[in-house]
Amino acid sequence: MREINFEHYKIFYYVAKFQNITMAANYLFLSQPSISRCVKNLEDELGCKLFVRSKKV
Secondary structure, three states, X not given: OOOOOHHHHHHHHHHHHHOOHHHHHHHHOOOHHHHHHXXXXXXXXXXXXXXXXXXXX
């Protein structure tokens, strides 16, 4: 069994709170790609999609 990375849950919380990956990244002083990667890792770990992603038009 893998060790739980609570940092991924913290990142998930802020993405959900702001409903925006870029805003969460700015708030956490992280890059947008690193936030996306953490969310993807958490989704893989849990075996489900956590967010419906869409591109801004």
